[in-house]
Amino acid sequence: MAELPAVYYNKDSDSFAFSTARVRWVKIVQDALEDINDAGAKTSGEAQQQAKVIAGKLQQLLVDFEEDAVVQPLVGGLKQYESYNRALSAEDYTWLTGPWLLLENVLYRLINSWFVEQSHWFNYDIFANLKKESFESSVAGVTELAVRYAQLDKERQSSATGIKPELKQLLFKEFAEISLWGNATDLSLLATATLEDIASIQGAEARKKSEDKILTNDIDLAYAQLISSKEKIRKVEIVLDNSGFELYTDLVFGLFLLDFNLADRVTLHTKDIPWMVSDVNLKDFNVVLSQLKDTNVFDKHRDELDFFINKVEYLFNTGKLTLETSPYWTLDKDFWEISPDEQEFGGSELHERLSSSALVIFKGDMNYRKLTGDRRWPSTTPFSRAIGPLATSGLKILSLRTVKADVLLGLKEGVYEDITEEWGKTNDNKLSWLYSGKYAVISYADGAAH
Structure with a gap:
């Protein structure tokens, strides 16, 4: 190398x-x-x-x-x-x-x-109090997404002809993007009312607007991998980032994957200790559900919220939605050592666990930094190059990352420089766009040797 x-x-x-x-x-x-x-x-x-x-x-x-x-x-x-x-x-x-x-x-x-x-x-x-307060500040977004999810579920169940493949792919892209941004201001496509609207020109315009800030987008490659999986039980892993509203959107994404038969089992991977202020640990799952049940905070659209809560609890109780943690996630190590060769700290066990899954989704900035080693890669470096041995590890990796740190991969020639120049016209630090959270990347690597 x-x-x-x-x-x-x-x-x-x-x-x-x-x-x-x-x-x-x-x-x-x-x-x-x-x-x-x-x-x-x-x-x-x-x-x-x-x-x-x-x-x-x-x-x-x-x-x-x-x-x-x-x-x-x-x-x-x-x-x-x-x-x-x-x-x-x-x-x-x-x-x-x-x-x-x-x-x-x-x-x-x-x-x-x-x-x-x-x-x-x-x-x-x-950090528990900060996480709770942050989630309670997202009431409007939580409620709106619950309403949209309930509407889509009714239409899915009432559709006599089933959901067309192209519409299912559009929905996958939208739910992935909601999970990507993880905040209450990016519900662009699901603000439309019906499945027909989603497939309409209006829906296409909403998607284009939301995708303008996604600097590289491999979502179609990830979807193709997911639907081509031949595993008897199709498993999707989501390595979580933040609690609160982002965890809520991740749960909605997981429910969508199960509802539309894109996955038979979805596993959410949490940290094992309080981490990076807002990262999800095992306790946060029950905390978020408990907060959603609080009618003093979430007092509107209780039918839709209760439907969502019951659905999550049902899928959790039936084993289709599961929670796991590993001490590896809170090591100093980057993720290059998620490998059969790492025998001391859980890397080999984690590799064995993830390698049988149709898709491993890594959420957020810190996970992206650990995937890429947090190195000074040129921005045009392919994602598969920057993840080192993970590129041939057998893991099907999808990274959903809002940009909040320096390392950035997979951009076309000139994009980094153009954004930097434009940002510098209105900001003292022309590189601060890298920390603004206003841009994102969706990066995929198939884990196969080429």
């Missing part, structure tokens, strides 16, 4: 890493400190004292950021710490100069380590 591009470092002033380490991480730790202080104040005795210990370590972390301290090894007996500490031993990395991807993972694992060592706080999610 040719020499790989360098990874992004927190010292790189031309990268989002630079402000992330100096501004975003500080705010995240300050919010965590406020949360544990508030939670600790509501307890007493040993629990309160333990909360103060955690708060003290968070406070020291803020000092370490300010002083650009050397990142210390993780302390504790968890197997995953061995992987982290090997990576940290390569050099005396400091918080403001070290590798961005590595130290971002270290940050969240370090914070979690302070909780798991305390008997009253080992199961506490320091």
Whole structure:
């Protein structure tokens, strides 16, 4: 293999890493400190004292950021710490100069380590309140999508001739895009009322508008792979990103795949600890369903919301919709080691689990960064080149990624430069479009040797 591009470092002033380490991480730790202080104040005795210990370590972390301290090894007996500490031993990395991807993972694992060592706080999610508040701010989008889903389900069941293949493909593209954007403002196509509307010229115009910001789009390749799968049980895996509204849209996407017989089983893969502030862990599934049942918050269109909740619970109880987690997702490692050769930290088990699936969908920015090694690839580099050994791993990979970091692949010649120039006309930092969340990529690799 040719020499790989360098990874992004927190010292790189031309990268989002630079402000992330100096501004975003500080705010995240300050919010965590406020949360544990508030939670600790509501307890007493040993629990309160333990909360103060955690708060003290968070406070020291803020000092370490300010002083650009050397990142210390993780302390504790968890197997995953061995992987982290090997990576940290390569050099005396400091918080403001070290590798961005590595130290971002270290940050969240370090914070979690302070909780798991305390008997009253080992199961506490320091980011739970932020996730709950974020979801409750999406009432309008949640309700609208529930209504659209219920309408489509009625039409699907009442269609005497069945759903035409071309319409099924259009719906797949739209539900994938809703899952991609994961927010309440991108329900473009499903704002139309009927299946006929979706196939109409009006529907085509809505799709074109929503696709303008998708810089590379391999969705048709992924769909072709999905419908050509010969597995007796067609399985789709979704490696989740954010909780809240995005998890809700992922559930809707999963229901669509099952409803329209594009999958026999859909598995949602969560993180095993509180992670990256808003990432989904196992508890968040029940939290989101519980929030949806709260009539004080979600007080309109209860029939449609209850239909959605009942459908999710039914499919979960029948085993068609499942949840899984793996310690590999919260390692410092990128995803190139999801391989039979990785025998220490779950890479081989995860590869075996995913390799029998018709499609493995990776959601979000951090998963994209780990797929590509978070390296300084030229933007025209093919996605299959930038995912290294995953390109021949046998995994059918679809990445749905809203762009919120520097690494970006698969663009046509000149696209990166054109957007940068246009963005610079109205923004001081002409590269900040890479962190704006206004652009996206849909990238596919078939996992086969070519």
